[in-house]
Amino acid sequence: MSTTVERPAGTTGTEPPGPGPALRRAGDWARRAPLLPALVFMIIVTQLPFLFTLVISFMNWNAYYPDERGFAGIDNFRRVLTDVTTRDAIIVTIVMTVAVVLASLVLGLLIALLLDRAFLGRGIVRTMMITPFLVVPVAAALVWKHALYNPEYGLLNGVLTGLFGANAPQPDWITVMPLTAVIISLIWQWTPFMMLIILAGLQSKPHDVIEAARIDGCNTWQIFRHMTFPHLRQYLELGGLLGAIYVVQNFDAVFVITSGGLGTANLPYTIYQIFYNAQDYGRASAAGVVVVIGTIIIATFALRTVSSLFSEEGSR
Numbered sequence: 001m002s003t004t005v006e007r008p009a010g011t012t013g014t015e016p017p018g019p020g021p022a023l024r025r026a027g028d029w030a031r032r033a034p035l036l037p038a039l040v041f042m043i044i045v046t047q048l049p050f051l052f053t054l055v056i057s058f059m060n061w062n063a064y065y066p067d068e069r070g071f072a073g074i075d076n077f078r079r080v081l082t083d084v085t086t087r088d089a090i091i092v093t094i095v096m097t098v099a100v101v102l103a104s105l106v107l108g109l110l111i112a113l114l115l116d117r118a119f120l121g122r123g124i125v126r127t128m129m130i131t132p133f134l135v136v137p138v139a140a141a142l143v144w145k146h147a148l149y150n151p152e153y154g155l156l157n158g159v160l161t162g163l164f165g166a167n168a169p170q171p172d173w174i175t176v177m178p179l180t181a182v183i184i185s186l187i188w189q190w191t192p193f194m195m196l197i198i199l200a201g202l203q204s205k206p207h208d209v210i211e212a213a214r215i216d217g218c219n220t221w222q223i224f225r226h227m228t229f230p231h232l233r234q235y236l237e238l239g240g241l242l243g244a245i246y247v248v249q250n251f252d253a254v255f256v257i258t259s260g261g262l263g264t265a266n267l268p269y270t271i272y273q274i275f276y277n278a279q280d281y282g283r284a285s286a287a288g289v290v291v292v293i294g295t296i297i298i299a300t301f302a303l304r305t306v307s308s309l310f311s312e313e314g315s316r
């Protein structure tokens with residue numbers, strides 16, 4: 001009695017057998033092996049320092065009192081969250097971040113809408129608008145402190161003198177509005193970043209649908225409100241989240257313009273003071289861990305926004 005073996009449809013019975021599990025694993029390792037040095041390097045550079053910081057944050061470690069070094073539990077975190085100076089620094093950090101991100105988004109949106117139009121020399125204007133973001137942060141802060149805010153030879157007081165004559169007021173801008181002075185310098189630096197992200201969103205909008213809306217009689221405001229702005233929502237979210245990640249960690253502008261005085265000390269500058277002035281490594285590490293946790297939370301939302309953008313682009 002003979003038996004026949006049925007073959008799957010579409011096969012001829014001459015196909016070579018597929019690779020075995022061992023061969024597949026070897027192929028997977030062959031593809032991943034070139035990435036291992038980079039992975040090891042990233043772990044050494046990023047994760048090991050954070051691990052050491054996390055360990056130190058649970059220790060009572062002050063260089064002025066070397067004999068009292070030991071395990072402190074969550075005492076450093078409690079001191080960070082209950083200390084008046086640290087709480088004020090957290091408030092300043094939140095205010096600075098929200099003000100810079102919102103103002104940069106609004107200005108970036110307006111500039112992107114202008115640069116999205118066709119006009120002579122648009123490429124040159126785009127390059128010039130990006131320039132502030134390419135300036136080294138310390139150099140940008142020095143420019144604002146000395147070239148613009150200086151009460152004796154600064155540009156702002158020079159403009160006031162040119163407009164109102166020799167009797168024009170000559171305020172010391174940093175003393176009069178210290179936190180606002182820092183925020184304005186950061187807005188100037190981060191507006192081009194927001195503009196780039198929003199401009200990329202504007203260039204990916206469906207032009208055929210917008211032209212159809214114009215033919216149907218929609219005006220510019222209606223198109224922006226019901227079509228352009230909803231399309232830019234995720235780009236605005238991405239710009240706000242990425243900007244918040246970097247502005248939360250800002251140190252250069254505060255250090256250079258005000259040296260943390262006059263109520264402008266944010267959390268990174270306070271960590272610097274705790275570490276280098278008070279020599280309290282445990283409390284400084286705990287404050288750093290708090291900043292990292294907040295940054296990770298923001299970065300999580302940023303990654304979700306990026307994933308949704310890629311999903312939309314892939315579905316088109």
